[in-house]
Amino acid sequence: MKVYVPTERERATSHTIYVTPASDAETVKEGIPSEWQDVEGKPITFPIQFKQGVATVDDKIGAYMIKRGLARKSSLIRPGDVHA
Numbered sequence: 001m002k003v004y005v006p007t008e009r010e011r012a013t014s015h016t017i018y019v020t021p022a023s024d025a026e027t028v029k030e031g032i033p034s035e036w037q038d039v040e041g042k043p044i045t046f047p048i049q050f051k052q053g054v055a056t057v058d059d060k061i062g063a064y065m066i067k068r069g070l071a072r073k074s075s076l077i078r079p080g081d082v083h084a
Helices: 025-030 059-067
Strands: 002-004 015-019 046-050 054-056
Touching: 002 059, 015 059, 046 054, 046 059
Parallel strands: none
Antiparallel strands: 002 054, 015 046
């Protein structure tokens, strides 16, 4: 799944963000996928590399990022998205 950075300002650069969805209280309530934990049951941190504003991620990670506002499922810019 492709996900996009949430603001125009970050689209021109390449950068990495780190997400640990298994340690998020909301995710824990909904149930944690086993692939988000190591063999000991500890949360895994995933590096997400955005290049020119887009990253390709696992569908579950993408859905998590979109739900939490860390990414968008569309590259369209809406009013209010442009930051100086």
